[in-house]
Amino acid sequence: MSKTLRLGLIQLAVGSQKLVNVKNAIQKVKEAVDQGAKLIALPECFNCPYGTQYFADYAETIPGPTTDALATVAKEHNVYIVGGSIPETANGKIYNTCAIFGPCGSIIAKHRKMHLFDIDVPGKIRFQESEVLTGGNNFTTFDMGACKVGIGICYDIRFPEMAQIYADKGCSLLLYPGAFNMTTGPAHWELLQRARAVDNQLFVATVSPARDTGATYVAWGHSTAINPWGEILAKASHEETNLYVDIDLTKLQEVRDSIPVKTQKRSELYSQTKDLTN
Numbered sequence: 405m406s407k408t409l410r411l412g413l414i415q416l417a418v419g420s421q422k423l424v425n426v427k428n429a430i431q432k433v434k435e436a437v438d439q440g441a442k443l444i445a446l447p448e449c450f451n452c453p454y455g456t457q458y459f460a461d462y463a464e465t466i467p468g469p470t471t472d473a474l475a476t477v478a479k480e481h482n483v484y485i486v487g488g489s490i491p492e493t494a495n496g497k498i499y500n501t502c503a504i505f506g507p508c509g510s511i512i513a514k515h516r517k518m519h520l521f522d523i524d525v526p527g528k529i530r531f532q533e534s535e536v537l538t539g540g541n542n543f544t545t546f547d548m549g550a551c552k553v554g555i556g557i558c559y560d561i562r563f564p565e566m567a568q569i570y571a572d573k574g575c576s577l578l579l580y581p582g583a584f585n586m587t588t589g590p591a592h593w594e595l596l597q598r599a600r601a602v603d604n605q606l607f608v609a610t611v612s613p614a615r616d617t618g619a620t621y622v623a624w625g626h627s628t629a630i631n632p633w634g635e636i637l638a639k640a641s642h643e644e645t646n647l648y649v650d651i652d653l654t655k656l657q658e659v660r661d662s663i664p665v666k667t668q669k670r671s672e673l674y675s676q677t678k679d680l681t682n
């Protein structure tokens with residue numbers, strides 16, 4: 405029996421006007437609904453250019469105007485929406501936060517990016533989210549009935565234990581709104597997704613903003629969906645586009661039965677501190 409979920413990944417063009425960004429996102433969500441998507445995901449930082457200099461000015465509460473707009477469209481069309489991320493203000497701090505909406509229009513989960521993107525690749529890119537943002541402390545999953553989904557935001561994908569915890573919690577799909585860049589994108593974006601998918605034998609999908617070469621941070625684009633065998637199911641280029649992928653959830657068990665690493669894992673040995681070399 406095939407249990408298929410149609411996923412819509414919205415690789416959105418994000419500019420400097422918040423209202424225009426939100427309106428555009430809503431329009432693209434409606435197009436995804438028309439194409440039969442039941443789970444629709446937006447990119448990291450979809451209402452604001454990605455950059456530490458922007459976060460404070462664009463930050464808003466959750467619930468707030470941006471999430472209210474997504475709640476309305478989720479309810480109108482009876483779909484799940486993973487609301488990419490927006491700069492969220494709370495308790496005098498700013499977080500990089502993904503709100504998730506159920507078909508009734510309520511916020512059913514909220515993920516604050518756990519691992520802040522602080523890197524310095526000499527001569528290439530230096531970015532320090534921690535100059536402005538605070539990291540979240542919670543893992544985030546939501547259940548669609550046939551499919552449990554784990555959420556990470558961009559840099560979170562580099563932390564394999566996080567994905568493993570989601571797999572252990574029974575997730576079939578990991579969704580990462582993310583904005584890699586022109587240095588780490590070509591090097592690691594696809595590799596990390598395929599690694600997380602193969603390690604954990606589940607589906608992985610990412611949603612990037614479209615590339616804007618005039619922006620201070622140029623996103624890599626290439627939103628992608630990977631199956632539990634590590635194969636690319638769909639991959640966008642770098643322009644604004646909606647990517648659709650039908651996820652066959654029966655594939656999950658098929659791969660896990662064929663290569664049963666989960667039951668073969670020698671967990672009891674991993675915690676030993678003595679020298680295990682012969």
Ligand SMILES: NC(=O)CCC(=O)C(=O)O
Pocket residue numbers: 448521557558559560562582583584585588589592
């Ligand atoms: N927005 C991000 O977290 C970017 C992460 C990234 O580019 C990476 O290489 O990791």
